[in-house]
Amino acid sequence: MTPSTRFTIRVALIVALGGFLMGFDASVISGVVGFIETEFELSNIELGWAVASLTLTATLAMMVAGPLSDRFGRRPVLKAAAALFAISAFASAIAPDYITLVAARMLGGFGVGAALIIAPMYIAEIAPADIRGRMVSFNQLNIVIGISAAYFSNFLILSLGQSDLAWAQSLHLGEWNWRWMLGVEALPAIFYFFALFSVPESPRWLIMHDRDSEALGIMEKVVGRIRAATDLRDVRASLDAEAHLDKGTIRDLFQPAMKLVLMIGISVAILQQITGINSVFFYAPMIFEQSGIGTDAAFMQAVLVGLVNLVFTVFAIMFIDRLGRRPLMGFGLAGIAVCMLLLSYGFGSATYTESGELINMNSTLILIGILGFVASFAISLGPVMWVLFSELFPNRIRGIAISFVGLINSAVSFLVQLVFPWELENFGNSMTFLIYGIFAIIGFVFVMRVLPETKGRTLEELEAELVR
Numbered sequence: 001m002t003p004s005t006r007f008t009i010r011v012a013l014i015v016a017l018g019g020f021l022m023g024f025d026a027s028v029i030s031g032v033v034g035f036i037e038t039e040f041e042l043s044n045i046e047l048g049w050a051v052a053s054l055t056l057t058a059t060l061a062m063m064v065a066g067p068l069s070d071r072f073g074r075r076p077v078l079k080a081a082a083a084l085f086a087i088s089a090f091a092s093a094i095a096p097d098y099i100t101l102v103a104a105r106m107l108g109g110f111g112v113g114a115a116l117i118i119a120p121m122y123i124a125e126i127a128p129a130d131i132r133g134r135m136v137s138f139n140q141l142n143i144v145i146g147i148s149a150a151y152f153s154n155f156l157i158l159s160l161g162q163s164d165l166a167w168a169q170s171l172h173l174g175e176w177n178w179r180w181m182l183g184v185e186a187l188p189a190i191f192y193f194f195a196l197f198s199v200p201e202s203p204r205w206l207i208m209h210d211r212d213s214e215a216l217g218i219m220e221k222v223v224g225r226i227r228a229a230t231d232l233r234d235v236r237a238s239l240d241a242e243a244h245l246d247k248g249t250i251r252d253l254f255q256p257a258m259k260l261v262l263m264i265g266i267s268v269a270i271l272q273q274i275t276g277i278n279s280v281f282f283y284a285p286m287i288f289e290q291s292g293i294g295t296d297a298a299f300m301q302a303v304l305v306g307l308v309n310l311v312f313t314v315f316a317i318m319f320i321d322r323l324g325r326r327p328l329m330g331f332g333l334a335g336i337a338v339c340m341l342l343l344s345y346g347f348g349s350a351t352y353t354e355s356g357e358l359i360n361m362n363s364t365l366i367l368i369g370i371l372g373f374v375a376s377f378a379i380s381l382g383p384v385m386w387v388l389f390s391e392l393f394p395n396r397i398r399g400i401a402i403s404f405v406g407l408i409n410s411a412v413s414f415l416v417q418l419v420f421p422w423e424l425e426n427f428g429n430s431m432t433f434l435i436y437g438i439f440a441i442i443g444f445v446f447v448m449r450v451l452p453e454t455k456g457r458t459l460e461e462l463e464a465e466l467v468r
């Protein structure tokens with residue numbers, strides 16, 4: 001490995017910790033809900049709020065994080081996100097009542113939204129074209145690791161709290177279990193904040209602010225002296241070509257020249273969520289229980305879901321710059337469609353008594369369907385969406401554009417999670433999964449017909465081809 005590759009990987013790994021915090025923060029609540037429900041005597045709606053409020057502020061944060069990062073730089077916004085994560089973790093842990101807890105979670109939501117879009121964008125702006133896909137996918141990998149780490153940390157705190165270890169008792173791990181679950185995140189958040197001091201500002205952002213010589217110094221570390229000079233010239237040319245235009249605004253996004261990239265961005269943002277990933281993530285134990293296997297086995301299988309997600313995200317990282325974005329998306333969407341049809345068939349062919357008791361269901365088929373779905377998502381829509389977001393849009397409006405498509409992604413995610421229990425109740429499992437399958441088939445056709453291959457080209461080459 002050359003020193004420059006090592007430098008890029010180090011920077012990408014540090015910045016991608018934002019993904020870890022985001023994944024951790026979003027899923028840690030799953031272990032907390034049971035305890036706060038009794039302690040604060042919450043109604044269903046209040047409980048729902050304790051969970052969903054974070055997604056709400058995350059969505060809001062997406063609107064402002066992009067423009068703020070265009071103005072002040074990518075790094076300051078990431079530092080602010082790290083600080084928000086730390087403060088939110090601490091405040092949630094000591095919250096004396098329900099309202100304070102929700103407020104503290106909402107504060108963390110701002111960090112989630114900002115980290116979610118700024119980290120991949122920063123990495124794309126600093127990485128050399130030939131490994132950009134892999135580097136940006138680190139972020140998705142970290143999201144996935146963060147989700148699993150939170151499950152594990154919750155489980156660990158719960159077990160230690162029930163043990164009679166003296167140190168665990170002196171920390172009140174049993175009595176304050178949910179407070180510890182929420183509070184531990186302050187540690188990685190503080191680490192992230194300080195680690196960010198060791199990464200440079202995005203070179204493309206520096207050039208946008210006429211700080212070319214600083215940018216050149218960083219680019220030399222990433223791609224070497226000779227390539228840095230050409231890359232800098234290309235970025236300059238792309239910016240100068242638009243120098244007569246004002247600072248990028250949301251209206252620029254809707255110019256005719258942007259039609260193709262915007263259409264792709266929006267479609268992929270919707271597709272990533274409308275095929276049901278977060279229904280499966282947040283309701284996995286419930287789905288498995290409905291296949292008739294019992295609660296403990298259901299929790300075990302939910303852990304499997306996390307592992308499969310992790311392993312296949314690693315595969316995606318290995319192949320995204322070699323095979324390209326298109327083949328992964330085509331393969332993954334086809335896989336999602338097949339698995340959804342399988343699930344629909346599995347639930348549809350179950351037999352029940354007249355009073356609705358389950359008589360017989362092929363629970364192995366259900367398990368295969370769910371794991372196959374998660375694997376297909378993890379090699380395609382999961383990481384590839386973030387890679388595409390970070391490379392489709394021109395330098396001048398990248399921040400605003402990512403905010404916009406990220407917002408759509410987040411809002412669709414919120415809606416899909418919200419209606420899932422209702423769909424199960426009113427349409428039944430079989431129909432619900434069939435609907436996800438149909439969306440996947442539509443997505444497959446769309447990808448095959450419209451999605452351009454973006455691997456291996458500089459952001460400026462892509463801009464020249466896709467935008468003008």
Ligand code: BGC
Pocket residue numbers: 140143144272277278281309381382383413
């Ligand atoms: C999605 C999240 C999802 C996660 C699962 C991310 O790319 O945006 O909504 O929960 O992947 O791995």
